[in-house]
Amino acid sequence: DAGVTQSPTHLIKTRGQHVTLRCSPISGHKSVSWYQQVLGQGPQFIFQYYEKEERGRGNFPDRFSARQFPNYSSELNVNALLLGDSALYLCASSLRPGLSYNEQFFGPGTRLTVL
Amino acid sequence: AQKVTQAQTEISVVEKEDVTLDCVYETRDTTYYLFWYKQPPSGELVFLIRRNSFDEQNEISGRYSWNFQKSTSSFNFTITASQVVDSAVYFCALSGNRDDKIIFGKGTRLHILP
Numbered sequence: 001d002a003g004v005t006q007s008p009t010h011l012i013k014t015r016g017q018h019v020t021l022r023c024s025p026i027s028g029h030k031s032v033s034w035y036q037q038v039l040g041q042g043p044q045f046i047f048q049y050y051e052k053e054e055r056g057r058g059n060f061p062d063r064f065s066a067r068q069f070p071n072y073s074s075e076l077n078v079n080a081l082l083l084g085d086s087a088l089y090l091c092a093s094s095l096r097p098g099l100s101y102n103e104q105f106f107g108p109g110t111r112l113t114v115l
Numbered sequence: 116a117q118k119v120t121q122a123q124t125e126i127s128v129v130e131k132e133d134v135t136l137d138c139v140y141e142t143r144d145t146t147y148y149l150f151w152y153k154q155p156p157s158g159e160l161v162f163l164i165r166r167n168s169f170d171e172q173n174e175i176s177g178r179y180s181w182n183f184q185k186s187t188s189s190f191n192f193t194i195t196a197s198q199v200v201d202s203a204v205y206f207c208a209l210s211g212n213r214d215d216k217i218i219f220g221k222g223t224r225l226h227i228l229p
Contacts, residue, residue, distance in 0.1 A: 031215070033215060035217075040221070041221055041222075042119075042206050042208070042219030042220050042222050043160070043206075043217075043219050044219070045216040045217060045218075048215050048216070055215070056215060056216055058216065088158055090160060092160075094215070097215050098215070103162050103165060104162070104215070104217070105162070106152075106159060106160035106161075106162075107159065108157065108158055108159045109158045109159065111158070
């Protein structure tokens with residue numbers, strides 16, 4: 001069975017540009033979460049989506065946005081890129097919300113470099 | 116506020132030695148969940164264990180064991196007879212009962228030397 005997939009694997013952008021990262025959850029999973037992992041730090045929660053609705057948002061500026069499609073895949077958009085946005089962006093999927101009874105499976109991530 | 120502290124930034128041990136990774140957490144929630152994840156050089160986070168706050172039983176899975184002590188807010192992870200393949204960054208993490216946001220510690224980089 002395919003795990004969580006993310007594209008692209010690597011991306012290089014310049015300051016001020018816009019970027020779109022994509023995530024396909026495990027088949028049957030309806031909840032998708034996004035995390036940012038800056039080098040040397042643990043992942044930080046950005047968003048969670050379930051059934052196309054935003055369920056949770058971390059402490060990130062409005063330059064970060066996301067959406068979930070009818071097939072449960074998701075996009076993370078970042079506008080007006082800053083050098084500090086350089087990070088590994090991780091997507092995680094789960095059957096539905098509720099960490100009490102189902103775990104999140106993480107994808108391999110997209111490594112974004114902002115020059 | 117929720118917080119996870121992994122005081123050990125980096126640990127190196129020789130293969131076959133036992134190693135314990137420390138984790139201390141802070142939360143005001145009465146119901147919460149603790150996790151350990153492994154992140155090999157490939158970058159993908161690998162789930163190791165989830166423990167809820169009402170279950171203080173220690174757990175053993177092969178060479179891995181976890182010691183959850185609510186009294187000291189600690190959730191330590193021990194690898195017995197370490198192997199080179201155990202080399203990775205290990206993250207301790209915490210989640211409350213209200214949402215699925217997982218709060219990660221800064222991680223401990225573990226080097227197993229042959």
